Amino acid sequence: MDFSPSARSVDLASRVRAFVDTEVAPAEVVMAADVADRRARGEDPWPAHPLIKELQDKARAQGLWNLFLPAGHEGPYAERFGTDGGTGLTNAEYAPIAEEMGRSFSAPLIFNCNAPDTGNMEVLLKYGTDEQKAEWLEPLLDGRIRSAFLMTEPGVASSDATNMEATATIDGDEVVLNGRKWWSTGVGNPDCKVGIFMGVTDPGASRHSRHSMVIVPFDHPGVKVERMLSALGHHDEPIGHGEVSLTDVRLPVTNIIAGPGRAFEIAQGRLGPGRVHHCMRLIGLAERALELACERATSRVAFGKPLANLGGNRERLAEARIAINQARLHVHHAAWKLDTVGSLGSMSEVSEIKVAVPRMACNVIDMAIQLHGGAGMSDDFPLAAAYSAARSLRLADGPDEVHLGVIAKILLHPYAEAAEKASHS
Amino acid sequence: MDFSPSARSVDLASRVRAFVDTEVAPAEVVMAADVADRRARGEDPWPAHPLIKELQDKARAQGLWNLFLPAGHEGPYAERFGTDGGTGLTNAEYAPIAEEMGRSFSAPLIFNCNAPDTGNMEVLLKYGTDEQKAEWLEPLLDGRIRSAFLMTEPGVASSDATNMEATATIDGDEVVLNGRKWWSTGVGNPDCKVGIFMGVTDPGASRHSRHSMVIVPFDHPGVKVERMLSALGHHDEPIGHGEVSLTDVRLPVTNIIAGPGRAFEIAQGRLGPGRVHHCMRLIGLAERALELACERATSRVAFGKPLANLGGNRERLAEARIAINQARLHVHHAAWKLDTVGSLGSMSEVSEIKVAVPRMACNVIDMAIQLHGGAGMSDDFPLAAAYSAARSLRLADGPDEVHLGVIAKILLHPYAEAAEKASHS
Amino acid sequence: MDFSPSARSVDLASRVRAFVDTEVAPAEVVMAADVADRRARGEDPWPAHPLIKELQDKARAQGLWNLFLPAGHEGPYAERFGTDGGTGLTNAEYAPIAEEMGRSFSAPLIFNCNAPDTGNMEVLLKYGTDEQKAEWLEPLLDGRIRSAFLMTEPGVASSDATNMEATATIDGDEVVLNGRKWWSTGVGNPDCKVGIFMGVTDPGASRHSRHSMVIVPFDHPGVKVERMLSALGHHDEPIGHGEVSLTDVRLPVTNIIAGPGRAFEIAQGRLGPGRVHHCMRLIGLAERALELACERATSRVAFGKPLANLGGNRERLAEARIAINQARLHVHHAAWKLDTVGSLGSMSEVSEIKVAVPRMACNVIDMAIQLHGGAGMSDDFPLAAAYSAARSLRLADGPDEVHLGVIAKILLHPYAEAAEKASHS
């Protein structure tokens, strides 16, 4: 048993932290003000501020680029990994690094480690043809374009993915996409050039073989970003979450990733690490909120005492310390299991953190908001946006309730016959 | 013991409910879209939509106007009360009516029952001179103008009102205001013509006699709305919460309400019913959220079942039912105590509901959000805005922690000597 | 809306309180020591201490007797009611009185208001024949004997009463009882002479018409108290909860109450007020725990301060104040609904308090235990026993989960078609 991260993990995490503190944090203030100004003037708030590109170049030059790329992909794209040796990091190694990125809203984008690009790149790396890699993976790895993932639908309970109504119908050597998707992260940004779309190809096939994943260029006729959505009042520029309609979008059948009917298989592999990455970042976000809370608690005075010395405030801070520490260990352990026994063997662990970590982050951030008083509710501090981000993750990539169901199913499995009986009733 | 509201309370509540359902609800959709459009075009989102005035006229014509005005004020302004007999409602009678208004964000404004106008009108009614009443109370009672309350400050922990740094210095027959206030509700609206400002007049006086309340016309030189604030991403147009600077604002000393040094006394009387009104409305808001949750739970299907029949969802709905019912009784009881034993005798009860009700509302609304999935986070449903409103009330008019302190102080008081000892250490 | 209890309710409650404080409280100390001594000596701890009888006589002489008997039963037994006019109290009137009794473990017994005797007496009063009344109701009303209710079974999930396996088979003019029951409250006491047994009579009848209730004298052959159970380590002498076997217990068919197959009907009527009574008493128990907590918090000193002034302790006390007050109002309201619209119309309310009040009591008592340190865990204070009592009531008379189901069912009912659909899936 050894809880120390590897030397290169420590090194990269500390460099990422320094970069975030000295480069990203001040830029974020400028960029937030710029978005506010654009909105006030009725201008398009979505194009990324030039600082993003500037910082991306700087990060890349320092080898802080594509660090999400997992160990195991040592092929032709290995040289694009941030790690010097050209070998990917294990999930356990990536965890402390992603945590540092999570302290900032724009850092993941700046290090080319933001969702959903990371998941999309992994899918292309793993399932893409050479042509698909050349056309889409290359520019994504370079950060020249961004991408979206078109899965959730407004019209049905998407917690049950088999509810999906969008279609990817094969018509000769074409596949025709129709449907409406939302919470498609990234579509606000004009750099977002491509999406991975999921839809029903063969309604008569078995439950998990009906759907296909299709690469859809966003400039293709029939693809329309209908509107951008807010989450608890936040739009998360320059990424954002949108609603997209697809009307008779005809694409070559070769745009189907890995062939028709394999969407569930791909989605499972894609979502596992994605969920873990979200949790890693939330640890950083919660830690940042706790730091802000500590600063506020020791600097503001009421009734003649610093807030830290009033009522239950110290206990609240201590509880947050406990909650974050437990959650971080939980995330590290899930990452380590993913590394050592793979996705299937760590399904419970991934679902466990998916439930526990966003909730923990919500609680810690909410406590920090309360300690900040009205300021905490405003956008003068990053707490309201942090709350929006954490709260969204109790729904994104599967709501808590679905993951609790997965955990229970695995837990009850050994209670053999009885469980058998239970699952059929 | 009789839990039935009075006949006129039942009658008014049902009429308000019908008005909200048939008139306000559809207007809200239109007005929200209009605000969004104005924002998108970079236009001023703050002027109230003409529908507001239209609905106000209609509500007034139906006698659904100024219903907040409490029993006891049967003077020259009595004829302006919505109640036919020209006598105010008790707090207990008003509770079910305010609950109905709370189901909508704009209803309180439409019935001329919205904060902070109600509190300001009560202050003017109780402490104002005839001149002040003629100049400010009259148009407020008519809904011709709106008003703000300038108390909370950005630079200090305003949970401790004695921290206040703004000044109301007497200089001959003038009072000079300086300072910066925020979370001044209402200042976004161009109809907001006047504020009640609280500042230090005599720093050498005893702790609760230093401050004065001053009537400040918003068109007076030196008064500036610096910016509008968002709360969890919501701006609450057309009311809004702003930051206001006051720089050498010179006013006649007669603008001080009830004379110098009486601000704490006035504030206490003003905030009591204000807090209860907020809680009454939150009951309605939580009830609305629960209705939405029930609708969603019975209409959306996942894994072959309506959401209501999945996992713990029914239990969550039942817990919300319990929580709202307890909170409503708590609010009604506090209102009844306010009616029967006055502010002083119901201090614990008012603080109790101020802690319990916003928290309950947050929990119920959050549950409803979760049941709505991503839609609940967006502004397609009123849930995200409702969460912002309920969460804000864990801070506005005193944070939970301050009210818990009040409750504990009253609770421990009879534990005589020991409590004595406790309070001094 | 009027939250004041009636004059006779106030009068009786204050007299009960005085009696509990001056008579019962000191006796309880003596009786608890006596039980401990008997146990240490290996003697039978179950026979009631003579002080019980003595105090019962005193209480009865003061008219504090059978106060549970509800308004409406003004027949030949009316003169036995404690109320002077010989008319029963409404549930709303009884609530503050039962709360006072609930502050003590033995008070309900001393005032002849303890479960399950009260429920059994109500059943006999409502459904009993004149013979049954003469034989069993008379001595119960006089407190000469005690009784038990034999419903829950060890072998099946009794939360679903239709699971019941015990039988009450009709054989000519006899009914033959077989089965095993537990958590039969009262059977420890040698004064417990009779039980009301519930068992299956006609397995082929419709779901709620299969069972009968049968009066079973405890000295009848085949009835055996197998053992007494502890609940979280407490035996609750001199009442106690036991496991009872019934083996070929042959009784005249006339011992079936109200005729075969009517057990569910009787049980529903019996359990409603019983649940409300439990909740009324728990309010008193929680209030007592809060008083102890306040005393401890203001009298014990650590780190130079009374416990009340350390960390979050004041907030905990304030939260308990809030929780008890909400729960009390909830109970009073449920009692009032029971009085005004009857059992059927108040099903949700009764289930709501059945879930909320024991949980609240557990939380408040647990907080009081924590403030007492190790002493709170021991039997030096009544807190450990109080916790056991409150915790048991999250299971007795239906576990929380079943009541949440009832509440949800009623809540979702108006969501018509969709709910319909929901309930069938």
Next chain:
Amino acid sequence: MDFSPSARSVDLASRVRAFVDTEVAPAEVVMAADVADRRARGEDPWPAHPLIKELQDKARAQGLWNLFLPAGHEGPYAERFGTDGGTGLTNAEYAPIAEEMGRSFSAPLIFNCNAPDTGNMEVLLKYGTDEQKAEWLEPLLDGRIRSAFLMTEPGVASSDATNMEATATIDGDEVVLNGRKWWSTGVGNPDCKVGIFMGVTDPGASRHSRHSMVIVPFDHPGVKVERMLSALGHHDEPIGHGEVSLTDVRLPVTNIIAGPGRAFEIAQGRLGPGRVHHCMRLIGLAERALELACERATSRVAFGKPLANLGGNRERLAEARIAINQARLHVHHAAWKLDTVGSLGSMSEVSEIKVAVPRMACNVIDMAIQLHGGAGMSDDFPLAAAYSAARSLRLADGPDEVHLGVIAKILLHPYAEAAEKASHS
């Protein structure tokens, strides 16, 4: 980062588990029945059942003995360690083993790893003279005698150890002990021959140098076990917790461990690992409760479904899975920090688990009780006793509130000047 325990840890844990399952579990049933019988007959329930000695011999023969002894003590006592090589286990290695022991109430005693003997042995090992070791450590290591720790006092808030009133006054070459202690674990057992007593020696010394630790043989005149205490109704035979009076107990001054005034220093070193051990065992206890809950949930049927498929039960089981897993990782991490940076560097971590783990265990056990219905409240299942054990540990070795204070102090420390200011106000 590597979450796997060492090979010898895995080996020992699996052997301990097998021993507990096959040897201890059946013996526990016999011993519990025997204690109940003795109590019923008025016989002394405290002498350990002969099975204890028998199983101890068997465990020892298998090398499952004194496994708690930490790495670092490789002196003359090393051969007594259970580990083959005669080197102690690290805390991280011991954690999975202690977890297995924690699944049973008597296992720690059988493996000679129970509190407070372990802590006492560590103190003697570290601070004892050769004479003290020969007289007390040797027989403790052999399991021939047992010991107690006399620290907590009934008369004062012992959460603040400086409140202590018992005295250890030096009078020439003697030390004279006076005072009253309680929650002295182990004193019920006749094999308990010695205690370590803590009392004030020099009231004028600095706050943490006033107290001494003194070895006190229990057969010495003036030492009296006044009574045994129950914790939530449980006595925990054959160990138990007692109240002990010490009246003019005169002992040679050489009985003072490490010399006068060093009690706090010794206590701190003693309590750190002790707290971690408690937490390790609670993980096992919670895991056992979850197993019982899963068994019950899949075997009991209500409303036509296994309990697991009713309402929120699956979610509750999943939440327990999450909570235990987080807590286990937290404990392992704290153990690892204790191993790698020592007591001082892991103060926050130890306090964190001391707060979080007993609370988690209470929640999980309570959930299991609820799923078991009435059976869970009785002693037919080990759940009521488990709840008592877990709940006690929210108080023993420092209440939650004190540990939260420690965590907050460490957390706020870096918030330099402000924290400085905070800590002095």
